[in-house]
Amino acid sequence: MEKKELKIPMLEELEKGPWPSFVTEMKKSADNPMAADTLRQLEQSYEDKISHWKHGGLVGVMGYGGGVIGRYSNLPEQFPEVAEFHTYRVNQPSGWFYNSDALRTLCDIWEKHGSGLTNMHGSTGDLIFLGSKTEAIEPCFKDLGEAGYDLGGSGSDVRTPSCCVGPGRCEWSCYDTLDACYDITQEFQDELHRPAFPYKFKFKFSGCPNDCVASIARSDMSVIGTWKDNIRIDQDEAKKYAKNGVDIQAEICDLCPTSCIDWNGSNISIDNSNCVKCMHCINVMPKALRPGTEGGATILVGAKAPIIGGALLATVFVPFLEMEAPYDDIKELAEAIWDFWGEYGKNRERVGEFIQRVGLATFMDEIGLEPVPEMIAHPRTNPYIFFGDDLDEDDE
Amino acid sequence: MGTPTVDQVAEAMLELVTVTKGKKNLKAPDLKKAMFEKFGEENIDKKMCKLAIRQLIDGGQCIYSYFGGSYITLPPEEGEEG
Protein backbone atom coordinates (compact mmCIF):
# COMPACT_ATOMS: atom_id res chain seq x y z
CA MET A 1 0.00 0.00 0.00
CA GLU A 2 1.31 3.46 -0.82
CA LYS A 3 2.40 5.34 2.25
CA LYS A 4 0.38 8.47 2.93
CA GLU A 5 2.43 11.60 3.33
CA LEU A 6 2.71 13.06 6.84
CA LYS A 7 2.11 16.78 6.30
CA ILE A 8 1.94 18.48 9.70
CA PRO A 9 3.61 21.91 9.41
CA MET A 10 1.81 23.49 12.35
CA LEU A 11 2.62 20.61 14.66
CA GLU A 12 6.22 20.74 13.55
CA GLU A 13 6.42 24.27 14.89
CA LEU A 14 6.21 22.59 18.29
CA GLU A 15 9.47 20.79 17.65
CA LYS A 16 11.40 24.06 17.58
CA GLY A 17 13.17 25.30 20.65
CA PRO A 18 15.14 23.48 23.33
CA TRP A 19 12.23 21.57 24.91
CA PRO A 20 11.17 17.99 24.52
CA SER A 21 8.33 17.74 22.02
CA PHE A 22 5.45 15.30 21.95
CA VAL A 23 5.39 15.79 18.16
CA THR A 24 8.95 14.51 17.83
CA GLU A 25 8.13 11.52 19.99
CA MET A 26 4.91 10.71 18.14
CA LYS A 27 6.66 10.99 14.77
CA LYS A 28 8.95 8.18 15.86
CA SER A 29 5.85 5.96 15.98
CA ALA A 30 4.40 7.22 12.71
CA ASP A 31 5.12 3.91 10.97
CA ASN A 32 2.03 2.77 12.78
CA PRO A 33 -0.88 4.07 10.66
CA MET A 34 -2.94 4.89 13.75
CA ALA A 35 -0.15 7.03 15.20
CA ALA A 36 0.27 8.80 11.84
CA ASP A 37 -3.45 9.56 11.53
CA THR A 38 -3.45 10.86 15.11
CA LEU A 39 -0.89 13.44 14.07
CA ARG A 40 -2.80 14.30 10.89
CA GLN A 41 -6.05 14.75 12.78
CA LEU A 42 -4.33 16.94 15.37
CA GLU A 43 -2.95 19.11 12.55
CA GLN A 44 -6.51 19.42 11.25
CA SER A 45 -7.68 20.41 14.74
CA TYR A 46 -5.05 23.14 14.86
CA GLU A 47 -6.29 24.32 11.48
CA ASP A 48 -9.95 24.28 12.55
CA LYS A 49 -9.27 25.36 16.16
CA ILE A 50 -11.51 22.61 17.48
CA SER A 51 -11.03 19.07 18.75
CA HIS A 52 -12.11 16.34 16.39
CA TRP A 53 -12.47 13.70 19.12
CA LYS A 54 -15.72 12.61 20.65
CA HIS A 55 -15.81 10.60 23.86
CA GLY A 56 -18.08 8.10 25.55
CA GLY A 57 -20.16 5.26 24.23
CA LEU A 58 -20.36 1.61 24.93
CA VAL A 59 -16.84 0.20 24.65
CA GLY A 60 -15.35 -1.96 27.34
CA VAL A 61 -14.37 -5.48 28.23
CA MET A 62 -16.90 -8.07 29.28
CA GLY A 63 -17.88 -7.70 32.93
CA TYR A 64 -16.02 -4.45 33.55
CA GLY A 65 -17.61 -1.02 33.71
CA GLY A 66 -14.34 0.90 33.54
CA GLY A 67 -10.82 0.81 32.21
CA VAL A 68 -11.55 1.53 28.54
CA ILE A 69 -12.62 4.98 27.48
CA GLY A 70 -14.43 5.22 24.18
CA ARG A 71 -13.04 7.74 21.76
CA TYR A 72 -14.00 8.34 18.15
CA SER A 73 -12.96 10.70 15.39
CA ASN A 74 -15.67 12.97 14.04
CA LEU A 75 -13.81 12.92 10.72
CA PRO A 76 -13.67 9.15 10.14
CA GLU A 77 -13.54 9.36 6.33
CA GLN A 78 -10.63 11.74 6.41
CA PHE A 79 -8.75 9.86 9.14
CA PRO A 80 -9.93 6.25 8.92
CA GLU A 81 -7.15 4.82 11.06
CA VAL A 82 -8.38 6.77 14.09
CA ALA A 83 -12.13 6.42 13.42
CA GLU A 84 -12.08 4.36 16.63
CA PHE A 85 -9.32 5.36 18.99
CA HIS A 86 -10.15 4.06 22.45
CA THR A 87 -7.99 4.58 25.50
CA TYR A 88 -7.05 1.89 28.00
CA ARG A 89 -6.20 2.61 31.57
CA VAL A 90 -3.87 -0.11 32.77
CA ASN A 91 -3.46 -0.44 36.53
CA GLN A 92 0.10 0.67 37.21
CA PRO A 93 2.33 -1.07 39.72
CA SER A 94 2.48 0.68 43.11
CA GLY A 95 4.90 3.60 42.94
CA TRP A 96 5.32 3.12 39.16
CA PHE A 97 8.20 0.68 39.51
CA TYR A 98 8.89 -1.30 36.35
CA ASN A 99 11.89 -3.27 35.21
CA SER A 100 12.89 -3.16 31.56
CA ASP A 101 11.35 -6.58 30.97
CA ALA A 102 7.97 -5.34 32.20
CA LEU A 103 8.18 -2.27 29.97
CA ARG A 104 9.06 -4.36 26.93
CA THR A 105 6.17 -6.71 27.63
CA LEU A 106 3.71 -3.82 27.87
CA CYS A 107 5.03 -2.14 24.72
CA ASP A 108 4.92 -5.40 22.76
CA ILE A 109 1.30 -5.95 23.74
CA TRP A 110 0.41 -2.43 22.77
CA GLU A 111 2.22 -2.48 19.44
CA LYS A 112 0.39 -5.68 18.60
CA HIS A 113 -3.08 -4.32 19.42
CA GLY A 114 -3.06 -0.54 19.14
CA SER A 115 -1.33 2.62 18.03
CA GLY A 116 1.81 1.96 20.06
CA LEU A 117 1.36 5.37 21.71
CA THR A 118 1.45 5.41 25.49
CA ASN A 119 1.21 7.99 28.20
CA MET A 120 3.53 7.19 31.09
CA HIS A 121 1.65 8.12 33.19
CA GLY A 122 -1.66 9.87 32.85
CA SER A 123 -2.83 12.31 35.46
CA THR A 124 -5.01 9.50 36.84
CA GLY A 125 -1.85 7.58 37.73
CA ASP A 126 -2.62 4.73 35.36
CA LEU A 127 -0.43 3.59 32.52
CA ILE A 128 -2.33 4.83 29.48
CA PHE A 129 -2.52 3.02 26.15
CA LEU A 130 -3.76 5.50 23.57
CA GLY A 131 -5.70 4.38 20.55
CA SER A 132 -7.29 1.00 19.98
CA LYS A 133 -9.94 -0.15 17.56
CA THR A 134 -13.07 -1.69 19.12
CA GLU A 135 -12.29 -5.17 17.81
CA ALA A 136 -8.87 -5.13 19.53
CA ILE A 137 -10.17 -4.41 23.02
CA GLU A 138 -10.86 -7.94 24.23
CA PRO A 139 -7.74 -9.55 22.68
CA CYS A 140 -5.56 -6.80 24.18
CA PHE A 141 -7.19 -7.26 27.58
CA LYS A 142 -6.53 -11.00 27.35
CA ASP A 143 -2.84 -10.46 26.58
CA LEU A 144 -2.56 -7.94 29.42
CA GLY A 145 -4.16 -10.41 31.81
CA GLU A 146 -1.81 -13.17 30.76
CA ALA A 147 1.14 -10.85 31.41
CA GLY A 148 -0.19 -10.12 34.93
CA TYR A 149 -1.80 -6.73 34.32
CA ASP A 150 -5.34 -5.57 34.89
CA LEU A 151 -7.30 -2.54 33.76
CA GLY A 152 -7.74 0.41 36.10
CA GLY A 153 -10.84 2.42 36.92
CA SER A 154 -12.81 4.94 34.89
CA GLY A 155 -16.28 6.39 35.17
CA SER A 156 -18.21 6.41 38.43
CA ASP A 157 -16.07 3.91 40.30
CA VAL A 158 -13.02 3.64 42.53
CA ARG A 159 -10.27 4.98 40.35
CA THR A 160 -6.95 3.21 40.24
CA PRO A 161 -5.34 4.02 43.60
CA SER A 162 -1.90 5.58 43.32
CA CYS A 163 0.98 6.27 45.67
CA CYS A 164 4.39 7.90 45.87
CA VAL A 165 7.53 5.77 45.69
CA GLY A 166 7.47 5.68 49.49
CA PRO A 167 9.94 3.41 51.27
CA GLY A 168 11.01 1.99 47.89
CA ARG A 169 13.16 5.06 47.34
CA CYS A 170 12.44 7.73 49.89
CA GLU A 171 13.77 7.84 53.44
CA TRP A 172 11.01 10.24 54.55
CA SER A 173 8.18 7.81 54.08
CA CYS A 174 6.29 7.45 57.36
CA TYR A 175 4.49 4.26 56.26
CA ASP A 176 4.62 1.73 53.47
CA THR A 177 2.72 3.56 50.73
CA LEU A 178 3.39 0.78 48.23
CA ASP A 179 1.81 -1.86 50.41
CA ALA A 180 -1.16 0.31 51.42
CA CYS A 181 -1.90 1.20 47.79
CA TYR A 182 -1.64 -2.42 46.68
CA ASP A 183 -3.78 -3.66 49.55
CA ILE A 184 -6.56 -1.12 48.93
CA THR A 185 -6.46 -1.85 45.19
CA GLN A 186 -6.95 -5.57 45.84
CA GLU A 187 -9.61 -5.03 48.49
CA PHE A 188 -11.79 -2.86 46.31
CA GLN A 189 -11.54 -4.72 43.00
CA ASP A 190 -15.31 -4.88 42.73
CA GLU A 191 -15.72 -1.15 43.32
CA LEU A 192 -12.88 -0.49 40.86
CA HIS A 193 -14.32 -2.48 37.98
CA ARG A 194 -18.06 -2.09 38.56
CA PRO A 195 -19.15 1.54 38.79
CA ALA A 196 -21.66 1.91 41.63
CA PHE A 197 -21.17 5.46 42.85
CA PRO A 198 -22.63 8.88 41.96
CA TYR A 199 -19.20 9.76 40.53
CA LYS A 200 -15.51 8.85 40.72
CA PHE A 201 -13.72 8.14 44.01
CA LYS A 202 -9.95 8.39 44.26
CA PHE A 203 -7.48 7.11 46.83
CA LYS A 204 -3.98 8.54 46.84
CA PHE A 205 -1.17 7.65 49.23
CA SER A 206 1.77 9.92 50.06
CA GLY A 207 4.46 8.82 52.47
CA CYS A 208 5.04 12.20 54.09
CA PRO A 209 3.56 15.71 54.11
CA ASN A 210 5.52 16.66 50.98
CA ASP A 211 2.64 14.82 49.30
CA CYS A 212 4.38 14.04 46.02
CA VAL A 213 1.19 12.55 44.51
CA ALA A 214 -0.76 15.73 45.36
CA SER A 215 -3.31 13.67 47.21
CA ILE A 216 -4.51 16.62 49.24
CA ALA A 217 -5.63 18.32 46.04
CA ARG A 218 -6.62 15.39 43.85
CA SER A 219 -8.17 12.58 45.83
CA ASP A 220 -11.44 11.92 47.58
CA MET A 221 -9.51 10.03 50.23
CA SER A 222 -6.03 11.28 50.80
CA VAL A 223 -3.62 9.31 53.00
CA ILE A 224 -0.62 11.41 53.94
CA GLY A 225 2.24 10.11 56.06
CA THR A 226 3.10 11.88 59.28
CA TRP A 227 4.73 11.12 62.63
CA LYS A 228 3.74 11.66 66.22
CA ASP A 229 7.08 11.77 68.03
CA ASN A 230 9.88 14.29 67.60
CA ILE A 231 11.80 15.35 64.51
CA ARG A 232 15.16 13.62 64.61
CA ILE A 233 18.07 16.06 64.79
CA ASP A 234 21.72 15.50 63.95
CA GLN A 235 23.39 18.57 65.45
CA ASP A 236 26.77 17.86 63.78
CA GLU A 237 25.13 17.83 60.34
CA ALA A 238 23.29 21.06 61.18
CA LYS A 239 26.61 22.72 62.01
CA LYS A 240 28.02 21.51 58.68
CA TYR A 241 25.10 23.15 56.83
CA ALA A 242 25.82 26.40 58.66
CA LYS A 243 29.53 26.13 57.90
CA ASN A 244 28.77 25.53 54.23
CA GLY A 245 26.76 28.73 53.99
CA VAL A 246 23.16 27.85 54.90
CA ASP A 247 21.65 30.73 56.87
CA ILE A 248 19.66 28.52 59.24
CA GLN A 249 17.96 31.43 60.97
CA ALA A 250 16.77 33.10 57.77
CA GLU A 251 16.19 30.06 55.58
CA ILE A 252 14.66 27.76 58.15
CA CYS A 253 13.70 29.29 61.50
CA ASP A 254 12.17 32.46 60.04
CA LEU A 255 10.16 30.41 57.53
CA CYS A 256 8.79 27.85 59.99
CA PRO A 257 5.01 28.45 59.90
CA THR A 258 4.66 28.12 63.68
CA SER A 259 8.05 29.58 64.69
CA CYS A 260 8.76 26.44 66.65
CA ILE A 261 12.34 25.84 65.53
CA ASP A 262 15.35 27.71 66.95
CA TRP A 263 19.02 27.93 66.07
CA ASN A 264 21.43 29.41 68.59
CA GLY A 265 24.43 29.38 66.34
CA SER A 266 25.51 25.90 67.26
CA ASN A 267 22.40 23.87 68.05
CA ILE A 268 18.90 23.37 66.71
CA SER A 269 15.98 23.01 69.09
CA ILE A 270 12.37 22.27 68.15
CA ASP A 271 9.21 22.71 70.17
CA ASN A 272 7.66 19.57 68.67
CA SER A 273 4.28 20.14 70.30
CA ASN A 274 3.86 23.16 68.02
CA CYS A 275 5.34 21.63 64.89
CA VAL A 276 2.69 21.26 62.16
CA LYS A 277 4.85 18.84 60.15
CA CYS A 278 5.13 21.08 57.11
CA MET A 279 8.46 19.42 56.14
CA HIS A 280 10.11 22.78 55.36
CA CYS A 281 13.08 22.41 57.74
CA ILE A 282 13.56 18.76 56.78
CA ASN A 283 13.50 19.59 53.06
CA VAL A 284 16.17 22.28 53.48
CA MET A 285 18.51 20.24 55.72
CA PRO A 286 17.79 16.57 54.93
CA LYS A 287 21.00 15.36 56.52
CA ALA A 288 20.39 17.19 59.79
CA LEU A 289 16.65 16.70 60.26
CA ARG A 290 14.39 13.72 59.66
CA PRO A 291 10.78 12.82 60.45
CA GLY A 292 10.21 11.01 63.73
CA THR A 293 10.14 7.24 63.98
CA GLU A 294 6.54 6.79 65.16
CA GLY A 295 5.05 6.96 61.70
CA GLY A 296 1.48 6.73 60.52
CA ALA A 297 -0.83 8.80 58.36
CA THR A 298 -3.40 11.54 58.40
CA ILE A 299 -6.58 10.74 56.48
CA LEU A 300 -8.17 13.61 54.59
CA VAL A 301 -11.37 13.59 52.59
CA GLY A 302 -12.97 15.58 49.82
CA ALA A 303 -10.41 16.98 47.37
CA LYS A 304 -10.99 17.32 43.66
CA ALA A 305 -9.52 19.02 40.63
CA PRO A 306 -11.67 21.64 38.86
CA ILE A 307 -13.56 19.65 36.23
CA ILE A 308 -17.15 20.30 37.23
CA GLY A 309 -17.25 23.16 39.76
CA GLY A 310 -14.12 24.55 41.36
CA ALA A 311 -11.15 22.82 42.94
CA LEU A 312 -11.38 21.62 46.53
CA LEU A 313 -8.65 20.75 48.99
CA ALA A 314 -9.19 17.85 51.35
CA THR A 315 -10.12 18.25 55.02
CA VAL A 316 -8.57 16.28 57.88
CA PHE A 317 -10.89 13.52 59.06
CA VAL A 318 -8.52 11.26 60.99
CA PRO A 319 -5.54 13.15 62.42
CA PHE A 320 -3.36 10.10 63.02
CA LEU A 321 -3.74 6.49 62.06
CA GLU A 322 -1.17 3.74 62.43
CA MET A 323 -0.76 2.31 58.98
CA GLU A 324 -0.57 -1.43 59.44
CA ALA A 325 -2.03 -4.07 57.12
CA PRO A 326 -4.84 -4.94 56.67
CA TYR A 327 -5.75 -1.21 56.96
CA ASP A 328 -9.21 -1.99 58.32
CA ASP A 329 -9.84 1.55 59.58
CA ILE A 330 -9.35 3.09 56.14
CA LYS A 331 -11.52 0.44 54.53
CA GLU A 332 -14.32 0.94 57.06
CA LEU A 333 -14.16 4.71 56.68
CA ALA A 334 -14.31 4.45 52.87
CA GLU A 335 -17.30 2.13 53.00
CA ALA A 336 -19.15 4.39 55.46
CA ILE A 337 -18.58 7.33 53.10
CA TRP A 338 -19.76 5.33 50.07
CA ASP A 339 -22.94 4.27 51.87
CA PHE A 340 -24.00 7.83 52.67
CA TRP A 341 -22.77 9.44 49.47
CA GLY A 342 -24.13 6.54 47.36
CA GLU A 343 -27.55 7.04 48.89
CA TYR A 344 -27.82 10.82 48.74
CA GLY A 345 -25.13 12.02 46.33
CA LYS A 346 -26.29 13.63 43.10
CA ASN A 347 -25.17 12.40 39.73
CA ARG A 348 -21.57 13.61 39.09
CA GLU A 349 -21.23 15.04 42.57
CA ARG A 350 -17.83 14.35 44.13
CA VAL A 351 -17.60 13.57 47.84
CA GLY A 352 -16.13 17.02 48.59
CA GLU A 353 -19.04 18.76 46.86
CA PHE A 354 -21.48 16.48 48.64
CA ILE A 355 -19.92 17.44 52.00
CA GLN A 356 -20.33 21.10 51.11
CA ARG A 357 -23.98 20.54 50.25
CA VAL A 358 -24.99 18.51 53.30
CA GLY A 359 -22.58 20.19 55.73
CA LEU A 360 -19.57 18.78 57.49
CA ALA A 361 -21.35 18.15 60.77
CA THR A 362 -24.10 16.09 59.11
CA PHE A 363 -21.60 14.20 57.05
CA MET A 364 -19.46 13.32 60.06
CA ASP A 365 -22.50 12.27 61.98
CA GLU A 366 -23.77 10.02 59.20
CA ILE A 367 -20.45 8.24 58.66
CA GLY A 368 -20.11 7.77 62.41
CA LEU A 369 -16.97 9.82 63.03
CA GLU A 370 -16.61 11.78 66.25
CA PRO A 371 -15.18 15.27 65.80
CA VAL A 372 -11.82 15.94 67.45
CA PRO A 373 -9.94 19.26 67.63
CA GLU A 374 -7.20 18.12 65.24
CA MET A 375 -9.70 17.82 62.37
CA ILE A 376 -8.54 20.84 60.49
CA ALA A 377 -9.07 22.51 57.14
CA HIS A 378 -5.49 23.77 57.28
CA PRO A 379 -3.07 24.26 60.16
CA ARG A 380 -4.78 25.95 63.10
CA THR A 381 -8.11 26.38 61.37
CA ASN A 382 -10.92 24.21 62.60
CA PRO A 383 -14.00 24.20 60.36
CA TYR A 384 -16.27 22.40 62.86
CA ILE A 385 -18.73 24.16 65.11
CA PHE A 386 -20.33 21.87 67.60
CA PHE A 387 -22.51 22.83 70.50
CA GLY A 388 -22.26 20.57 73.50
CA ASP A 389 -25.09 19.46 75.77
CA ASP A 390 -24.41 22.44 78.03
CA LEU A 391 -25.93 24.69 75.36
CA ASP A 392 -29.12 22.71 74.86
CA GLU A 393 -32.26 24.79 75.14
CA ASP A 394 -33.50 22.82 78.15
CA ASP A 395 -30.53 24.01 80.18
CA GLU A 396 -31.15 27.69 79.59
CA MET B 1 -43.62 -9.18 49.95
CA GLY B 2 -41.00 -11.64 51.24
CA THR B 3 -37.24 -11.73 50.66
CA PRO B 4 -36.56 -12.02 46.93
CA THR B 5 -33.78 -14.15 45.45
CA VAL B 6 -30.87 -12.55 43.59
CA ASP B 7 -32.41 -13.88 40.37
CA GLN B 8 -35.68 -12.07 41.12
CA VAL B 9 -33.85 -8.83 41.90
CA ALA B 10 -31.86 -9.14 38.68
CA GLU B 11 -35.04 -9.77 36.75
CA ALA B 12 -36.74 -6.70 38.27
CA MET B 13 -33.67 -4.59 37.49
CA LEU B 14 -33.61 -5.80 33.90
CA GLU B 15 -37.29 -4.97 33.53
CA LEU B 16 -36.66 -1.46 34.83
CA VAL B 17 -33.69 -0.91 32.51
CA THR B 18 -35.81 -2.18 29.61
CA VAL B 19 -38.83 0.06 30.25
CA THR B 20 -36.72 3.16 30.86
CA LYS B 21 -34.59 2.63 27.73
CA GLY B 22 -34.41 5.81 25.69
CA LYS B 23 -36.19 7.80 28.44
CA LYS B 24 -33.86 7.73 31.40
CA ASN B 25 -30.41 6.29 31.94
CA LEU B 26 -30.00 4.55 35.29
CA LYS B 27 -26.92 4.18 37.45
CA ALA B 28 -26.23 1.40 39.94
CA PRO B 29 -27.46 3.53 42.90
CA ASP B 30 -30.72 4.28 41.00
CA LEU B 31 -31.34 0.57 40.50
CA LYS B 32 -30.58 -0.11 44.14
CA LYS B 33 -33.03 2.57 45.30
CA ALA B 34 -35.74 1.25 42.98
CA MET B 35 -35.26 -2.29 44.30
CA PHE B 36 -35.45 -1.10 47.91
CA GLU B 37 -38.74 0.55 47.06
CA LYS B 38 -40.09 -2.43 45.16
CA PHE B 39 -39.15 -5.19 47.60
CA GLY B 40 -39.10 -3.20 50.84
CA GLU B 41 -36.05 -2.18 52.84
CA GLU B 42 -36.47 -5.04 55.27
CA ASN B 43 -36.35 -7.68 52.53
CA ILE B 44 -33.33 -6.63 50.53
CA ASP B 45 -29.82 -5.27 51.10
CA LYS B 46 -27.16 -3.55 49.05
CA LYS B 47 -25.11 -6.74 48.75
CA MET B 48 -27.99 -8.45 47.03
CA CYS B 49 -28.32 -5.52 44.61
CA LYS B 50 -24.60 -5.71 43.90
CA LEU B 51 -24.87 -9.42 43.12
CA ALA B 52 -27.91 -8.85 40.91
CA ILE B 53 -26.05 -6.18 38.90
CA ARG B 54 -23.05 -8.45 38.61
CA GLN B 55 -25.30 -11.22 37.32
CA LEU B 56 -26.81 -8.94 34.67
CA ILE B 57 -23.42 -7.68 33.52
CA ASP B 58 -21.63 -11.03 33.56
CA GLY B 59 -24.58 -12.64 31.78
CA GLY B 60 -24.43 -9.98 29.05
CA GLN B 61 -28.06 -8.87 29.59
CA CYS B 62 -26.82 -5.40 30.56
CA ILE B 63 -23.64 -3.46 29.99
CA TYR B 64 -21.98 -0.46 31.56
CA SER B 65 -22.15 2.63 29.35
CA TYR B 66 -20.44 5.93 29.83
CA PHE B 67 -22.32 9.18 29.14
CA GLY B 68 -20.49 11.59 31.43
CA GLY B 69 -21.10 9.04 34.20
CA SER B 70 -21.40 5.25 34.32
CA TYR B 71 -24.86 3.87 33.56
CA ILE B 72 -26.27 0.39 33.33
CA THR B 73 -27.97 -0.08 29.98
CA LEU B 74 -29.12 -2.78 27.59
CA PRO B 75 -26.47 -3.88 25.09
CA PRO B 76 -26.78 -2.10 21.73
CA GLU B 77 -28.92 -3.91 19.22
CA GLU B 78 -27.61 -4.79 15.79
CA GLY B 79 -27.12 -1.61 13.77
CA GLU B 80 -27.46 0.60 16.85
CA GLU B 81 -24.53 2.95 17.34
CA GLY B 82 -22.15 1.94 20.10
Ligand code: SF4
Ligand atom coordinates in the same frame (compact mmCIF):
# COMPACT_ATOMS: atom_id res chain seq x y z
S1 SF4 C 1 5.57 12.12 49.49
FE1 SF4 C 1 7.25 12.14 50.98
S2 SF4 C 1 7.74 9.96 51.24
FE2 SF4 C 1 6.62 10.13 49.31
S3 SF4 C 1 8.20 10.38 47.75
FE3 SF4 C 1 7.48 12.43 48.36
S4 SF4 C 1 8.98 13.09 49.89
FE4 SF4 C 1 9.15 10.85 49.73
Ligand code: SF4
Ligand atom coordinates in the same frame (compact mmCIF):
# COMPACT_ATOMS: atom_id res chain seq x y z
S1 SF4 D 1 8.37 20.72 60.07
FE1 SF4 D 1 7.65 22.80 59.64
S2 SF4 D 1 6.50 23.34 61.47
FE2 SF4 D 1 7.79 21.62 62.02
S3 SF4 D 1 9.66 22.54 62.80
FE3 SF4 D 1 10.01 22.15 60.65
S4 SF4 D 1 9.49 24.09 59.65
FE4 SF4 D 1 8.58 24.16 61.72
